[in-house]
Amino acid sequence: MSQAKTKDHATLAGAFIKDEERVDWHDGALWYIREKRDIASKQIPEWEDLREAASQIKSHVISNLHEYLLQFEENLKKNGIIVHWADSAEEHNEIVYSILKAKEINQMVKSKSMLTEECGLNEYLEERGIEVVNSDLGEYIQQIDNEPPSHIVLPCIHKRKEEIGELFHEHLGTEKGLSDPTLLTRVARKHLRNIFLTRRGALTGVNFAVAETGEYVVCTNEGNADMGAHLSEVQIASMGLEKLIPQKNHLGIFLRLLARSATGQPITIYSSHYRKPRKGQEMHLILVDAGRTRQLGRADFRDSLKCIKCGACMNTCPVYRKSGGLSYHNTITGPIGAILAPNLDMRKHADLPYASTLCGSCSNVCPVKINIHEQLYKWRQEIVKEGYATKAKSLGMKTMAWTLSSPGKFTTAGKAGRWFLDKVPFVVNNKFNPWYKQRDMPEAPKESFEEWYNKKEKKD
Amino acid sequence: MKNGIIRKKRKINSMTTREKILGAVLKNQPATTALPDITMFRGDNNDLVKKYMDVFKTIGGTAFLVEDIEAMKTLINESFDTAKRTVTTLPGLSESFELISATADPHTYDDVELAIIKAHFSVAENGAVWLTEEVMGQRIIPYICQHLAVVINADDIIPTLHEAYEKVGAGDYGFGGFIGGPSKTADIEQALVLGAHGPLTMTVFIMNNQHALF
Numbered sequence: 001m002s003q004a005k006t007k008d009h010a011t012l013a014g015a016f017i018k019d020e021e022r023v024d025w026h027d028g029a030l031w032y033i034r035e036k037r038d039i040a041s042k043q044i045p046e047w048e049d050l051r052e053a054a055s056q057i058k059s060h061v062i063s064n065l066h067e068y069l070l071q072f073e074e075n076l077k078k079n080g081i082i083v084h085w086a087d088s089a090e091e092h093n094e095i096v097y098s099i100l101k102a103k104e105i106n107q108m109v110k111s112k113s114m115l116t117e118e119c120g121l122n123e124y125l126e127e128r129g130i131e132v133v134n135s136d137l138g139e140y141i142q143q144i145d146n147e148p149p150s151h152i153v154l155p156c157i158h159k160r161k162e163e164i165g166e167l168f169h170e171h172l173g174t175e176k177g178l179s180d181p182t183l184l185t186r187v188a189r190k191h192l193r194n195i196f197l198t199r200r201g202a203l204t205g206v207n208f209a210v211a212e213t214g215e216y217v218v219c220t221n222e223g224n225a226d227m228g229a230h231l232s233e234v235q236i237a238s239m240g241l242e243k244l245i246p247q248k249n250h251l252g253i254f255l256r257l258l259a260r261s262a263t264g265q266p267i268t269i270y271s272s273h274y275r276k277p278r279k280g281q282e283m284h285l286i287l288v289d290a291g292r293t294r295q296l297g298r299a300d301f302r303d304s305l306k307c308i309k310c311g312a313c314m315n316t317c318p319v320y321r322k323s324g325g326l327s328y329h330n331t332i333t334g335p336i337g338a339i340l341a342p343n344l345d346m347r348k349h350a351d352l353p354y355a356s357t358l359c360g361s362c363s364n365v366c367p368v369k370i371n372i373h374e375q376l377y378k379w380r381q382e383i384v385k386e387g388y389a390t391k392a393k394s395l396g397m398k399t400m401a402w403t404l405s406s407p408g409k410f411t412t413a414g415k416a417g418r419w420f421l422d423k424v425p426f427v428v429n430n431k432f433n434p435w436y437k438q439r440d441m442p443e444a445p446k447e448s449f450e451e452w453y454n455k456k457e458k459k460d
Numbered sequence: 461m462k463n464g465i466i467r468k469k470r471k472i473n474s475m476t477t478r479e480k481i482l483g484a485v486l487k488n489q490p491a492t493t494a495l496p497d498i499t500m501f502r503g504d505n506n507d508l509v510k511k512y513m514d515v516f517k518t519i520g521g522t523a524f525l526v527e528d529i530e531a532m533k534t535l536i537n538e539s540f541d542t543a544k545r546t547v548t549t550l551p552g553l554s555e556s557f558e559l560i561s562a563t564a565d566p567h568t569y570d571d572v573e574l575a576i577i578k579a580h581f582s583v584a585e586n587g588a589v590w591l592t593e594e595v596m597g598q599r600i601i602p603y604i605c606q607h608l609a610v611v612i613n614a615d616d617i618i619p620t621l622h623e624a625y626e627k628v629g630a631g632d633y634g635f636g637g638f639i640g641g642p643s644k645t646a647d648i649e650q651a652l653v654l655g656a657h658g659p660l661t662m663t664v665f666i667m668n669n670q671h672a673l674f
Contacts, residue, residue, distance in 0.1 A: 029650050046501065056496040063493050066486045085478040137656060138647035154647065161649045181651035189657060196657070197567055213630060223603045223643040223658025230600040230635075231566055241485070246495065248628070252621040253498060255638075256585075266515060266586035267621075267640050270603075270658070276634035278599060279563075289481045297488030 008351040008390075013323030016158075026158060027321040033154075034315040036264025037365065044256070054253050055369035058306035061244050062296065068211040068244045069287070075214025076285055079276045084286040089119035092288050096121060096203065096236060099284055100130055103234050105201040111218070111225035112136040113205030114152055114309060115238050115288060118331040121203075133195050135224040137188055144171045150325025152332060153262050153311035158324045192224070202228035206239035206285075207258070207308070210248050215275035216285065217251060219258060219268040226272055235277070236284045241292045242305040254308060257367040261310040295343045300378045304339045306368040313362035313372055319355050328352060335362035339375040342383065350388035353379035411450065418444045503619020508584045509666060512617045516587040516664060519641035520654050523664045525614070529553075532611070532665045536576065539663065540607055544573035549597040550611065560597025569598065575605035581616040582664065583624050588640030589664065590624060592633035599635050608639070608659040614666050 017023050041047045061068060076083050086092035092115075100108060108125070110116065110132055122132045122143070134143045138155030142148065144167055149155030156164070165179035174187055204225045209216040216237055218225045229235045245254065259265040277283035296302050314320045314334030325333035330341040330349060335356060341349035353376045362372040383389050384397065403413045420427055421444035429436050447455075513523040522539075526532045529552050536542065546557045547569070553576060560575075577596055579589035589610050593599050602608050618624060628636070643658030654660060 032650070050501070053496045053498050053501070056493070059493045060495045063490050065489050066482060069482060069485065085481055087477045087480055091477060135657065136647070137645045141647065154650075156647060157650070159649075161651075164648055181648035182653050184648055185645060185653040185656065189655065192657060193570075197570060221644050222656035224656070226600075226603040226637070227657050230598075230603065241481070248630070249498070249622070249625040252501065252625045255621055263646075266519065267583075267588050267638060269519075269641050269643055270637060270639060271588070272635070272637040273633075274635060278566075278634070287481070289484070293481060293484035293488055296485065299490070302488075302490065 007329070009323065009327050009329070009355040010351065012327035012329065013319075013355070016324040016327055017322060022158075022160065023322055023324075025160070026324060029157060030315045030321045033263060034312070034365070037261055037312055037315065038264075040260040040264040040266065044260070050253055050257055051367055051369050054257055054308075054367055055306065057245060057250050057253065058368050059303070061246060062242070062302060062305055064246075065241065065244065065296065068246060069241065072209060072211040072214060072244055073287075075212070077214075079214045081214065081277065081283045081285050084284060086286055086288045086290070089288075089290050090124075092116075092119050092238060092286055092290065093121050093124040095286055096238070097125060097128055097130070099234060099236060100125075100201050103200065103282075105130070105234060107131045107133075107199050108201040108203060109133050109135050109195050109199040109228040109232075110202070111204045111220060111228055112139055112155075113203065113238055114149075114331055115205055115240055115290075116203065117148060119238075119288070119290065121238075133192070133199075135192050135195065135228055136220070136222060137185065137224075140188060140192065141167060147326065148331060150333060151311060151314055152309050158326065193227075196224075196227040196231050199228065199231070200233040201236070202232035202234070203236040203238065204229060206237050206243050208245050208251060208254055209239055209243045210246075210251070211244050212247050213275065215248075215273050216243075217255075218272050218274065219255075219270065220272075221265075221269045223270055226270060229272075229274070230278070232281065234282045234284070235274075236286065237274070238286045238288060240288050240290070242307075258308055258310055261312040261365065261367040291344050295340070298343065300382075301339060301343060301375055303370050304336065304343075304372075304375060306370055307336050307340075308368055309336075310367055312365040312367065316361045316365050318357060318359065318361070323355065328355065335372045335376065336370070339370075339372060339379060342379050346383060346386060347388050350383045350390075353377075353383065354393070411448070414448045418446070418448070422446075498622070501620070501622045503585060503623060505619060508617040508619065509614050511584040511619075512582055512587065513666070515584065516641070519587045520644060520652075521587060521641045521662045521664060523666060525666045525668070527668045529667075532667070535665070536574075536609065540574045540609075542574065545571050546574040546576065547572050547597070547601070547605075548576040549595060550576060550578060560601060562598060564598070566598055566600040566604070569600055569604050572601070572605040574607045574609060575601050576609045576611070577601065578611045579616075581618055581624070581627060582612050583619070583621060583638070583640075584617055585620045586638075586640055588638040590628065590636065590638055592631070592636040594633065602637075602639055603643075603658045605659055607661045607663070608642070609663045609665065610639075611665045611667060614668060617666070 084095045134140050141156045150158045161179040168174040169176050204218050206216045207219045259268045313336050320334040330337045338352035356376045358373050360373040516523045547560045548557045582589040642654045642662045643656040645656040646652050
């Protein structure tokens, strides 16, 4: 959250790609995960049918959300879980604060929850004297470095182990220069175990919420959600409205898809089904809107609410892999972030739908078949229409529209372009033209296709 | 008194928020689409024990096929430091190890070295076992112990999660979970480390059918 939000994706990506070695590593690490996803998915002959079923279940939920919310709420209450509704991030934060305050809890442990990152919960609580510790290792590392997560599944994938070693040296007193991942993990394990044992309040996110039973499922590999929850007096779960699924047997579909899409694992190590509070424990669940009902009303973009947050679209995206998650200046990064963010604030996130080549790889790996690249394209149109595109971008597009509007203008423009690139390349290839940053133009052909074709026609 | 007023105030607000959100959902949700039929998703019933053992090894676990409880005891004594605190829910092991109390403060299990519990069934395709709090002894047990050992009957291995949810049915547990291997993280440079916050190792004992434990 501490990151500058005024800089756009291109500027932030520009800073990231300066370190070529890091970019290559980042690119390779994420591509490796994409490959693991491919191997895992190909072991399931019915993989494509599972994706289709998941997509249809989520479409059904979106089109019957009102009914499922009511059913879920009723069953939560039957199970003894206290239900809260939050219209906005602020209201969500207020609710968490009031729950903790009522129990005089001033320290809370949190497992991974992108929603609470989106809401800025940690900052809100800290301003009011409540200390929050993120317990997912990657999120913990990001928290001590005062940075938001750069990836929804791999929060500190942009960091090298030496940098993490340095942070541990500073915050946990490890030996300077220690960077072995196993040793660093052991230190964090010890430190965080003490946190789990001493925190009376624990908050988790929600992966899936089952309307028919009023239970919710939290998936982790580290076991941090369970360590926090089962040792707490007060357990809070925060979830976006879109996390609902109708029936418990639908979990068979989603849990087969989730981890394979995310990391190539057959299932996350822990898939915990929370249904009733432990004896003597208090359980709360907060249903959060924060822009989701608005997105539900946007016909072109509502399918983005089907997302199960696996991160596959990030791992496959050529722009994400080379620009790093933090360049998206949004909690949810990568292609899915770029179609969710403009709904929250179109002006602030007007640059994100442009952080894509529209190659479509994201849509091809999405386990719930969201048409991500088509939505990116549609957001661009929306952003220009609403007047949020940058001047250079809209001027460029207007010029292009004018040029393409008649064959005469197009021919003249082509000729001029070739002449400039050939005779006076410095006019276009200079530091004022961002295209040339880390790029070169191919050599301009001597003639256009039309000129070549006409000549050929004459000869023949 | 002041606290009461604040809570009351919030209650009123949350009522309006609830109405507001539900109203917006109803207004914005599109025309209903049908739920797909998912009954055709089923796994293959052949070689389930072998499949399970192979998958469980690839996710970092250790699996043993054992003839009876005595064979399991021998393996436990060979594989773990049972001089340290070892707890169990299995009556057959109560002579050797401490039985888990369902009512003790969960924090008191912080020093458990090894927990030996039974699972309802396991899933061949992903290596996970299904546990509810009743077989865990306490919710915290399979997460807080340093090493986790789980016993299943060979007959209770099923092909995929589809059969799993059929078996679980509605269920009346307060807490249940799939556990598929030792806790792990790859958050530091994608280097796989076993033993993040939960157990460092997970061992599954598959009990020969003739000597089924339960």
